[in-house]
Amino acid sequence: MENLFGESLDHESTATGLFADVIIPVPIPKLFTYKIPKNLKDDIGIGYRIIVQFGQKKILTGIIAKVHQKPPAAYEAKPILDVLDHHATVNPLQIRFWSWMAEYYCCNIGEVMNAALPSGLKLSSESKIQINPTFDSDTSTYPLDEREELILQALANKGEMTFEDCQVVLGIKSVHGILKSMVVKEAILVFEQVKEKYNPKVESRVRLTKRYAEDKNALEGVFQELSSKPKQEEVLLKYLQEVPVYKKPELNTKGLEKSVFSEANLSASSLKTLIKNGILEEYKIIISRFEEEEPEDVEIQLSEPQYQALKSIKEQLKEKNTLLLHGITGSGKTEIYITLIQEAIAGGSQVLLLLPEIALTTHIVGRLRKVFGSSMGVFHSKYSDNERVEVWNGVLSGKITFVVGARSSIFLPFDCLGLVIVDEEHESSFKQYDPAPRFQARDSAIMLAWLHQAKTVLGSATPSFESFFNARTGKYGYVGLTQRYGEAQLPEFQLADVLIDKKKNLLKLDFSRLLRESIQEALSKQEQVLIFQNRRGYAPYISCEDCGWIPECEHCDVSLTYHQFSEEMRCHYCGFKEKVPSSCPACGSSKLSAVGLGTERIEESISLLFPEARVARMDLDTTRSKYGYQRLLEDFGSGNVDILVGTQMITKGLDFDKVTVVGVMDADRILFFPDFRAGERAFQQITQVAGRAGRRDKKGKVIIQTRKPEQQIFNQIFQGDFKNFYLQEMADRQRFFYPPFVKIIKVSTRHKDYKTAEKASNSLHNLMGDIQVKKILLGPEKGLIGKIKNQYIFESIIKLDKGGNAQAQFKMELQHLLTELLAQKEFRSVRFIVDVDPY
Template sequence: RVFDQTTALELNAEQKNAVEQIITAGQQQKDQVFLLEGITGSGKTEVYLQAIADVLSENKTAIMLVPEIALTPQMVERFKGRFGESVAVLHSGLSQGEKYDEWRKIEREEAQVVVGARSAIFAPLKNIGLIHIDEEHESSYKQDETPRYHARDLAIWRSKYHHCPIVLGSATPSLESRARAQKGVYQLLQLNHRAKAAAQLPAIEIVDMREEFQNHRTSTFSANLQEKIQNRLDKKEQTVLLLNRRGYSSFVMCRDCGFVLPCPNCDISLTLHMDTRSMRCHYCGHEEPIPNRCPNCGGNKIRYYGTGTQKVEEELRELYPQARILRMDVDTTRRKGAHEQILQKFGAKEADILLGTQMIAKGLDFPEVTLVGVLNADTSLNLPDFRSSEHTFQLLTQVSGRAGRAEKAGEVVIQTFNLQHYAIELAKKQNYEQFYQQEMHVRHRGGYPPYYFTVKITASHPEEQVAAKKIFQIANQLKEVLSPQSLLLGPTPSMILRVKNRYYYQLIIKYKHEPNLPHVLDEILNGSQKEQRQGLFVAIDNEPLNFI
């Protein structure tokens, strides 16, 4: 594919200041960590590009990390447009052959810039002059399987090793990074204005779905949102709709006896997928046909419950038969290059509505999008996870930022049942600083990160008693060395006790200062190596992203 060559854009005062500070740190070979906090559409990517251009002129190399493969095509287009063939791309969506070609290109020093998802942090670049992490708050930078690592921590390590600056960019930084900037560990750079002078932040409206239901309107789309979508279709403008989940509908239940079809290998219900006409487990991949009769009581009152992207797409097609709709979720992007195809179609105005899950919320830049609808803001809010408010605020702010990025004004409609929740109220105001203060207060009262460090230890085995016995044994071992200031949560069964026919038990350590802890964790891990032969696995997750 041929990329149109671009030239550096004119920067506003804030962008100029950011680029200058990054370049100065690079010239002084300082391993300074910058936190670039810029509102959505404030031109963070242009800051990255111009800072990297300076690094390349010094004959050094650079790494640019993005959180999702979905964001890679747009970022690659911008980077190849600016730097041509000196850009290599690394992510898990490439075939083995493509990975090898890109890797060899870097190894032979034919590429000076690497763009990719979290694994690109391992790129074999020499003489690194700058590392950028876009949307640094994203949970996809953390790998949950062995080897467990956080790309942000590795990037900071590499920046120290190469004596070069690193830039963490986000409109909604993680609380940990923002707290470090407040303490002066990171240097804060702020962009408070949109890069295009004509582009304003969109007007955000909150719709109370309780009222909709009281008025017997049970559609996924409130009357207000339906009207606005029709208005955009009439004006030939584009709409982005975010649904906070994937699949057709959450589960299948019998109305006679209440039986929900479970996965035979996990303690979780199966999800209905209409494209393959099957029930599928999102944990182990088990698949079976959709039942016509209840396997438990033999009744035929099997009904589908919940809302999924496929179901919403059908409802959209009924409401707007003339609209051209694109769906972007895990199922439609399984094929290679599918992300790119969908985004190109939408960019070329071959569709009016883009409906998708979280992957459409971040970083996408389409000037014709003037309406964003969030169909259910609450699903991530009600999870039993201390970061659920932070994730919800970030998701709503990010997806709101897709509207009105050029001359045309943007509108956002957020549908919720929790109008009074501070994460939703402050997302409406797009006030990150106020959210940061309030959430830090909540974390302080509850004793959660960033006020505490955390470690999660999980033991799993095909027999429940063996996993439980092991985790209690580890807990006793830890109690002997931990100071009274540290807290042990658990041991408890994991939220989903059985996955792939293995039982999971966990415990969490919250601590502020434990010099002996790394040594004890090493002992626990080394001691568990022999037991692996009997199928007993122990996993240690430093700074887990969730406790559930």
């Protein structure tokens, strides 16, 4: 005898029942075993979504990871409450991927599940109240007060109410005390009502009933009856105009959306009467939130360098699983991607194209949609829960075979992935910092491809040192593209020495003479300009000119960033904000001035310097809305904006014909940041933003403002000399033990009490020192930012040998140490955060 899972069951084992190991979205390092009720055993399988009770009151969505016949030894298994779907929502490969991620990134599989499933696929439980069926007000020992009587009367009418409903009935903010009293008096019961978050989009349609659709004479009789009712006649004529049922009878099956009648200003009551009288019938259908689009017949024409690169990619992928496509900005990597995607889909495989930012996604989607139509899905955080669930279900059903997405798209339910492309693979935004899992999407995508036995192509004009190292050592394949597509030429670079301009009084509103003249020349030719400053807000901070006071966040060890537009100062770490004071709180002086440069201040300066120019700003503040990026890019692409000021959002992926000048406002801030990757990031960001200039037949110009023009890195950027820059940096990394020669793990200890955080950090650090693997242990030190959200932070850095099993052993023993420390009373409220590959 076999069950649904292909497992052989004898009569004796069947009697003991079936059990399921369930993944639950909680930060606990184990699976939980639940009993499968007999009435559900034929409806359950691995990857199914189920409802389970967790603890005393919580109702949660779980995913079945394993089915077996062994009851748990330590506790009595609770029964599964219900099954949510008639099919698996998650496949076994996904569960393997989640397990790998939990192990590699030192977190729990429940945390991975929480990140992986769109919230629309997770259930929520909502507390509600109802009248206790055994309650009798006449015989009750405890009389009800006036407010309790009001609640009871409302319940008699409604049947059940939420806590919020009770607040409305009583007109007060807090009802918990009153409801608690009613529970004690046994007047009401509190229960958890499970609600499915995902709601499909439903469309109301109408069509002719069968009688009139099949009998023309009967329909003519209706028109005779309606001759005295012109409004109903108009509605019926509108339907027949849109749906010619006698020429094409099959169209009546699809009917017509009800909204067509309201848009034509036809009577809603007349439509309702026709439905009531059985002439038209109303029905509902579930429709997609995305427009159905047929692919256009787009011919991809490759230049000779592109064709040779494509040929080499195919050859090398026969031997290698992963390949680095190192193509300079504007070399036409996207056309190569499209060709590879088309061939993979034609071979019956799914494809994932991973992009680091939504800004990139919005720009490239239109181009790809023309080629792939509705078989392509887009997945990123700006989509609503319902939209993300639809993409998830589209991949699950096979309707979507190609996905373009940000880092979260690696969690989609692929079952036959053949190709993964990671564009701009060097981007730091592929790293998830908070909450767990703190994964690197590029590295995770390579693992995902390996699980599917798929191929991975990493693309970049400025590869990460790790990927370039793997290519040079033969682990990855390597293809270089050194020519821009078509007639486009590489831009001309120029340095503007800010200090010299300042001495000569030529610096105006932080703009050098060279940059101002270049912008003016571009505007006179009706060309466009990009200005890059990787700091949002008006200024990094404000300061009192008399006493030096600087406003700081109440909850973090950082200064507040000044935002002039909203007239407030904000913390970019915890969100705390306050109004700008009219005078210095420390000395009373009214001499408060903004210090430093933010995108908002640069936007204002440009408007003063070039009043005739149309200026826009692209940063986190201007793109918070769902279509914020899209609207800005459309305005810029259509020529409605002359100068676009932005943070690193503008450094990649943008392809506009008229951009001829790019200005980098403060290159020193990127270059001298206290991070071993500072040089690498400076090379990448400046090269990427420079690549936005002169992408057609016009030669572009890049102006870099700096106080240190003698820095060697500038010459290497100008010459595109990535290789020598890489060799120079790698020599330092090897000498001082930094990636890619070692693996780094950062362990942060956080607590609201400084001494507790420090003691916990020292205790863990000493215990980690006893782990017998080859390592370098640094710290613990106070974090670069010592306090965030009222939590004091201490950090230890571990550099691990890349060979052997040092990493796996260290991670395993570290998890045991953390469990031991958290079991100690004094450290129970301490947060230990493990970040693998943190930089």
